[in-house]
Structure formats: C-alpha cells, structure tokens
Amino acid sequence: MTAETEHPLAERFRNFVRASDFPCVGAKSALSRNKMRILVARDLASAWDDLRIVPELSSLAADYRTTPELFQTLVVIFEQPETIAEAEFEQYLWERVQSLSDKDALWFGSPQDERVSDNPEDPHFSLSFGGEAFFVVGLHPGASRPARRFERPALVFNLHDQFEQLRAQNRYEKLRNSILDRDLALAGTMNPMLARHGDASEAAQYSGRVVGRDWQCPYAGRGAGALQDNNDTSGIQDAA
16 A cells, blocks of 8 residues: 555545445456555645656556556555546546556666557557556546546556456356446446457557547557657656
C-alpha cells in the first residue's frame, strides 16, 4: 500500500469497490487481500505527478515478478477535474498514458514487455511499465457505465500476466462471466466495448466510452510522444 492509504479519496474508493453491486470481483479480491495500492495525484490533465506514478508502476512490476500473486493492482486517483465528459476524459487518459509511457522508456530506461505489442491497432496491444504489461481501466464521474462512475477521475493499472495466470488455471472464463453478469445486473445492458486480448485491441476499452470501428487510438507508442514534439517541456516543468 502507498502513503495515500488514509487519504479521504482513497477510503472513498475502497468503499466504492466494497459496495455490494460493484461488479468487478477482481478489484474486490485485490482489496480484500490488501493488494490494492492507491496513489492520489493532482490532475489528470497535468504531468505534475508523473514522476510519482511511474516508480509506483515499476515497483508493482518488480514486486509481481518476485511474488506473482494474483489480484495486485495500482489505482491512481486524480483530485481534478471534478466534472468531466467522456470524450474529454478519454483525451486526458491517453495524454497521461503517453506521458507515463514516454518517461518509463526514456527517463527510466525500462524495457518493453515483449509478450505484448506496443501498437494500439494490434490485437495483442498492451501498455508496458517496468518491463511488465498493464491493462488500464478508466473511471470518472461522467462515465456512461455505472461501474466506471467514480466521483473523481481514476486510472486502474492491472498486470496483464495475471489474466494469463487465470487462463492457465482455467479460472479466467468463470471470473470474466461473473463480472459480465454483475455488470449487466448493475447497468441493465451488456458492455459493448468488451473484447478478449488477442481478438481485438484492448485500447478501445480503456476509457469506457463507446467508440465505433473507425475510432483511432491517439497513443503513439513508448517514447514516441516525446519524439513528436521535442519542444514540449511541460512534463519536466510540472515535475520539477
């Protein structure tokens, strides 16, 4: 657990997960096993806390390699913005993910997890921090799906290898179906954006916004965001 264990937003997030109708049983397991790390950051639209977030992701990756227990996760809750529309949240999510990925690759020198692709159009796409693949779930107050509707923007980073562990143990489909059934009971409709890794790129699922087949992911790849604009020093200035 991080230093934010006692932060009011951290406690409210734990209560959000504890709610009887919250559908993600994986998150409930992470919380009950004391494997849910929570970091409270300033602003989803700012690089201010990037240099706090990346080391937390690397620490989780290193700890998982040492002890590959299931249901380890990092939740980053942002104090701002308090009100946000789905399209705006999606934009900021990918800006943050790009900045974090660039810093992980260029500043910290972490390698790409070679088991996944860095191309968001590839069915085997996943993010990579500290050499481990991660799947991201975005939550915010304006989300159309109730399960994604937390009072502040949040990014939940789940280790991709955990899904492979569950598949190897023949537990993945049971867990997935349980989450789908609970989400259906909560929302009244099936989530149209769900897809299995390897069948379609997971990138379209990150923000929770319903997108069409013509949607293009704005993620440019690890390190590519920094290379696209050599004059953008906002990350350095904000992190100082």
